[in-house]
Amino acid sequence: MSVAPPLLAVEGLTKSYGGIHAVRGVSFSLRAGEILALIGPNGAGKSTCFDMLNGQNRPDSGHVRLLGEETTGKKPRDVWRMGVGRTFQITATFATMTVRENVQVALISHGKQLFNLWGSAPNVDRGEAGRLLELVGMGGYADRPCGELAYGDLKRLELAVALANQPKLLLMDEPTAGMAPRERVELMRLTAQIAREKSIGVLFTEHDMDVVFEHADRIIVLNRGMLIAEGSPAEVRGNPQVQAVYLGEGLLYDAEHREGASA
Template identity: 70%
Template structure:
């Protein structure tokens, strides 16, 4: 029997007397978009950081394609086929869109020394393919310092795809973007997940984005999972409404349609 792409079991992390994550368990399959939502301080970022090796759990386990990642560094986890985007974009402002993606590709190939040789031509075609995939093919030669924030988010997605990931962790992928850009960004991510069978775990505060694109949703509160299931089940869950969404919540047309 093939193991899940991502298997998290009884994951816990505390800082002194504060339990950031408590006994969290869930799984993710290839091609699935799993949303992790919850109020500020719910433990989402701590959970993400344990999944890609930035911090180690106090207890529990993380398995990626059946392999236990305990003790692995972020770069070692990355080499297992895990990509990540962050709440705040991190690109090289003076480099062009194409060069930023080329740099990620060269790093994945273990050929960063090429930066001092023929890097201008190396991996150029693959960099352009990834840029086109996220809708950045018309900005290949623009320095990142000139880009709007939404375009920086798209570029960061292209960079995250440079290691041909099986699993993609997207931390607030639409934060700071205009509403139309949010929709476009998650539509691109969903299409890539379906076409390339990439499992995506994402955190998000925009409920339109969550309910329109997530295959399943898990809800954290004070480090614990308080609900998990389909968008329809989460929408109607009384604990979710009381704890996170608010009793007076009204859902948008997009959320209602998806449910």
């Protein structure tokens, strides 16, 4: 349709650890504003794949391009500067700082103020930090020490931090792991809303199929390091290969029951 490169283009991504082929020739792409779920059973290579997208891990071969620009081989911090935000499966935040300060650090980095020795950090981008916190529903927690937040709130804080550099692409590794069911729905609804409003592409891995089928525009399925299916939630749900991989996890049963409920 258009000649403009996709937001994210992954081509033939491959990674082995010794004799184990963790990821074998994975290719896919992602458009701006699209929410793409990467699913697969344990050990399918999701995390390895994910880590190669933002430079946490280096692929043996293959390419990752962001708006046509190569990110392979770059460090995570450089990939971030290209406009890729990320949240972690186990939240990583600055535990001794307040919620607002956590966001401010990201804004300081985004504004290239890291080596400013003389400014007053509490006043740096205070308003912008507040707006980001409001956006994820954490406005009332701004002055709380981050170390005492509940897990679900930490996930929302991570989202605010990841949004601080106005990313084009958001990578979320199991964003709802360890959360209560209602929190999961809330967080993903929030993410989807932000992504659509700001036209951010979102790639997330997830084990909870309710979350996946409800929020993903498109799903790619990984098994034993290889891409075995790709398509809309309905297509993937009906794919016999995917069903075979997931059989025994109750997906078929789930799917049948839900068809009637959500239609």
